[in-house]
Amino acid sequence: MPIEYRTIQEVAGPLMLVRDVHGVAYNELGEIELANGEKRRCRVLEINGTNALVQLFESSAGINLSNSKIRFLGHQMELGVSADMLGRVFDGLGRPIDNGPEIIPEKRMDVNGLPINPVARSYPQEFIQTGVSAIDGLNTLVRGQKLPIFSASGLPHANLAAQIARQAKVRGTSEPFAVVFAAMGITFEESNFFIESFRETGAIDRTVLFVNLANDPAIERIATPRMALTAAEYLAFEMGMHVLVILTDITNYADALREVSAARKEVPGRRGYPGYMYTDLASIYERAGRQAGVNGSITMIPILSMPEDDKTHPIPDLTGYITEGQIILSRELYRKGITPPIDVLPSLSRLKDKGIGKGKTREDHSNTMNQLFSAYARGKDCKELMVILGESALTEVDKLYAKFADEFEKQYVSQGYTTNRSIEETLDLGWKLLKILPRSELKRISDELLEKYYD
Secondary structure (H helix, E strand, O other): OOOEEOOEEEEEOOEEEEOOOOOOOOOEEEEEEOOOOOEEEEEEEEEEOOEEEEEEOOOOOOOOOOOOEEEEEEEEOEEEEOHHHOOOEEEOOOOEOOOOOOOOOOEEEEOOOOOOOHHHEEOOOOEEEOOOHHHHOOOOEEOOOEOOEEEOOOOOHHHHHHHHHHHOEEOOOOOOEEEEEEEEEEOHHHHHHHHHHHHHHOHHHHEEEEEEEOOOOHHHHHHHHHHHHHHHHHHHHHOOOEEEEEEEOHHHHHHHHHHHHHHOOOOEOHHHOEOOHHHHHHHHHOOOEEEOOOOOEEEEEEEEEOHHHOOOOHHHHHHHHHOOEEEEEOHHHHHOOOOOOEOOOOOEEOOHHHOOOOOOOOOOHHHHHHHHHHHHHHHHHHHHHHHHHOHHHOOHHHHHHHHHHHHHHHHHHOOOOOOOOOHHHHHHHHHHHHOOOOHHHOOOOOHHHHHHHHO
16 A cells, blocks of 8 residues: 655655655656545656655645655556557547547556667568658658658648548558557647547547647646557557657647756756756657567658757757758748648658569659759759849740649649659659750669650
């Protein structure tokens, strides 16, 4: 039976100091009982001799220092997991909020997870089809990869996230595929959009949703991605499923981390974020991957809105160091009406070469990808020249490149949020656009492929 303590000395915001405790460990879960019998959860942040600093998951309002008592539960935060989680909606602490029954857990797992031994990791190499041409064709997602989406306030990253969650699949296998979707610090309206979007298309049957609203406590926001990844690890490594984890919005998560750090009076790092933010983000991102000898895999798409559209802000900056590339959304394309507004030139998937080619997508994928990048970059340069010097200053070939850039944005990148293109349709569309240019300009594609697809 856990010992009850009535030695709460001080409450400051989300933090509480308890004196004269014994045998309490870092990160251990606790339960506070108020005078009226109400119970609230907390966890241990720091132990200093016999003093414990604990962090509250709910509000501290109503905690009376003399009448309230606290007991420590002897274990870290856990999530009860089961195959029945698919198709359900939970809050940030793993409690059902869809009016369905409680989950009867097959086991309880520590939400901090177990790190994957680097030697036991398998290299990501199977293609995942998202149905979005700008990703599949040019910045390919591979099973076991971490590929973040860098957005900005006001850009439609929620629509793109929902589209990927609905459409993503591993091709050519009958292996089970699931999506774990965690939303942090979003509005009720956004939460409703995600849930209804999955329900309408039936995608909710293979999805587990964790929703933390903007008015929920900051500490719950810090737990949300860990809850989601614990569910993903169970589905992937215990049930052999391929799991796509989508986390939105990492910026809200990092702000919650900063809020709690400030309450603890820690020395701030860049822009007030805690100095350990890199380590903290890595402890989330590095839970993606594949294990040798295990069928399942976890692929991760974290979404973050860059404050002030600044790529050098600490959150996108640190995320870029830990993950394998980034998909960048562009405000300029959004203003032009391109949906989704993916800016393919600064976007990058560092593992795309591993997931494309014969037997995975198609033999012409690598060549056409390089040619599309090259032609689009030159087309944009030609359009800029046209603005400065006028159309008459361009050669006939330059005009074709400028036309190519416009058509590429309108047809290839802009496909809306309901179109689901197979990789073959994406590659065929690439060839259709390349036919705007003379064959002599396609220097990055082999003659053999030109004869087969261009002629």
